[in-house]
Amino acid sequence: xxxxxxxxxxxxxxxIKRLPIYLNMLRLMQVKGRPVVSxxxxxxxxxxxxxxxxKDLAITGIIGRPKxxxxxxxxIQSIEAFLGWKKAxxxxxxxxxxxxxxxxxxxxxxxxGLKIIAAFDSHPEKxxxxxxxxxxxxxxxLPSLASRMHVHIGVLTVPASxxxxxxxxxxxxxxxxxxxxxxxxxxxxxxxxxxxxxxxxSLAVLSSKLEATMKNKKKS
Amino acid sequence: xxxxxxxxxxxxxxxIKRLPIYLNMLRLMQVKGRPVVSxxxxxxxxxxxxxxxxKDLAITGIIGRPKxxxxxxxxIQSIEAFLGWKKAxxxxxxxxxxxxxxxxxxxxxxxxGLKIIAAFDSHPEKxxxxxxxxxxxxxxxLPSLASRMHVHIGVLTVPASxxxxxxxxxxxxxxxxxxxxxxxxxxxxxxxxxxxxxxxxSLAVLSSKLEATMKNKKKS
DNA sequence: GGCTTATTGGTATTTTTTTATCGAGAATGA
DNA sequence: TCATTCTCGATAAAAAAATACCAATAAGCC
Numbered sequence: 001x002x003x004x005x006x007x008x009x010x011x012x013x014x015x016i017k018r019l020p021i022y023l024n025m026l027r028l029m030q031v032k033g034r035p036v037v038s039x040x041x042x043x044x045x046x047x048x049x050x051x052x053x054x055k056d057l058a059i060t061g062i063i064g065r066p067k068x069x070x071x072x073x074x075x076i077q078s079i080e081a082f083l084g085w086k087k088a089x090x091x092x093x094x095x096x097x098x099x100x101x102x103x104x105x106x107x108x109x110x111x112x113g114l115k116i117i118a119a120f121d122s123h124p125e126k127x128x129x130x131x132x133x134x135x136x137x138x139x140x141x142l143p144s145l146a147s148r149m150h151v152h153i154g155v156l157t158v159p160a161s162x163x164x165x166x167x168x169x170x171x172x173x174x175x176x177x178x179x180x181x182x183x184x185x186x187x188x189x190x191x192x193x194x195x196x197x198x199x200x201x202s203l204a205v206l207s208s209k210l211e212a213t214m215k216n217k218k219k220s
Numbered sequence: 221x222x223x224x225x226x227x228x229x230x231x232x233x234x235x236i237k238r239l240p241i242y243l244n245m246l247r248l249m250q251v252k253g254r255p256v257v258s259x260x261x262x263x264x265x266x267x268x269x270x271x272x273x274x275k276d277l278a279i280t281g282i283i284g285r286p287k288x289x290x291x292x293x294x295x296i297q298s299i300e301a302f303l304g305w306k307k308a309x310x311x312x313x314x315x316x317x318x319x320x321x322x323x324x325x326x327x328x329x330x331x332x333g334l335k336i337i338a339a340f341d342s343h344p345e346k347x348x349x350x351x352x353x354x355x356x357x358x359x360x361x362l363p364s365l366a367s368r369m370h371v372h373i374g375v376l377t378v379p380a381s382x383x384x385x386x387x388x389x390x391x392x393x394x395x396x397x398x399x400x401x402x403x404x405x406x407x408x409x410x411x412x413x414x415x416x417x418x419x420x421x422s423l424a425v426l427s428s429k430l431e432a433t434m435k436n437k438k439k440s
Numbered sequence: 441g442g443c444t445t446a447t448t449g450g451t452a453t454t455t456t457t458t459t460a461t462c463g464a465g466a467a468t469g470a
Numbered sequence: 471t472c473a474t475t476c477t478c479g480a481t482a483a484a485a486a487a488a489t490a491c492c493a494a495t496a497a498g499c500c
Contacts, residue, residue: 012457016428020420024403038477046405049459054478066465066478083424084431102322108380108403112423152430177430179423183244183328185266193433195426199417200240203332203399204303206415208236210372210397211304213413232487258447271489274448286448286495 015056016083020112021046022056023079027111030072038069085113090151092175093119094166095158096126096136099181103157105132116155118145122162139166143173152176160184235276236303240332241266242276243299247331250292258289305333310371311399313339314386315378316346316356319401323377325352336375338365342382359386363393372396380404 025045029037039057043050057064057075060082064070080086093100093116103109104119119136121127127138137145145151154170156163156178163184170178177193180186188194245265249257259277263270277284277295280302284290300306313320313336323329324339339356341347347358357365365371374390376383376398383404390398397413400406408414 016424017421020424067467067476084427098322098325102318105318112420177426179426193429195422197422200332201237202415202417204236204240206397206399207304207333209413287446287497
């Protein structure tokens, strides 16, 4: 329906970023056997504003019942559907260094709608290995495998110097979205989705806050 | 000076998150021997708005020269000083699983003002090992070592189920800031800085965009 | 030396996001 | 049954952030 697409387009990015946080919490609730939950409860738990939680949940299309709240399983379904996590999206990983190997070993992606089905590396000596159950192929084989297996997502974990050229391979092979773990800002055509993980930004927030409190402490 | 602290307090979070991106670019420029750079240039390169870049840089206290721009080395210094990255902040890492080990092996932290000097794990069989040159201690030893070595930052890379208890150890040992790589939202006193990495949020943005474009494609 | 042009830094405007307010609906208990 | 209370959903207000605008300034050029 057209309405859904319009909503998707207009969903605030901060709201989308909060959805997985709700999801994580809701799944814990489901395990505990809790049938319903209210925005107030969620907000209390996560130290957020109840109205904000309500608006965030609303973008997924869920409707709640006054005095009761939302059905936990239904709400989980609604968020998962909105994010496209109902079926696991298959992905290729490029760059099996330290970080790449760690991500291959991370089981949590199953809950995030992501399934890394193969890995690639430009270093020939790494190809042929199997890391955490996934085979490592030479990078040259990526384009043919991507089109054959209809893979749309690429996880980029190569060194910064190789980032753009590896990205170009991904783009050239028809990949729609790149999850970029490198510090490089990639050049990509507008129809390719690029999401940067920006570890540095996260650390910047932490250290600037720390710097600020340290200065205050020194002053007083 | 009081002015600096006020500025720190009022600095928009999105601006702070962009600073490391500028920094990364500026360092590349410095290597290439470029002496000055303008906001326009930076903005073009990173596909941002020039005014936004100017405002972001202004919060670090840098002043530029009309018609010229900013001195690259001076600008780098200014950003580093603002973020507290001039001296490397020493940190402890808790949880040497897949991800923890990968972070121990990541050399890039040196550029981000972070120096992980030791690792900890609650599993006794992991203690005593050395991973990427850092010794792994039993978690029980963290409090005494933290106070003795004046370490203020804790990098948390334990499984979700152990997150809160490990965080409590960190908080109890006088750690000021926790860089939280787990999916758990930690309970912490207000004077403890907690920065969540939220891999899931990043992936949510990617997959919701992908879901949206897929839906549009199907429609048309 | 004066003119043109690029770029800063401050101010103003618009947009986005968050927070507050309020009416309506539904469960609970008298 | 009816009042009470909790919670949703919609609307409005406030705050934050992004964007646009403009005067001031300095470099390069004629």
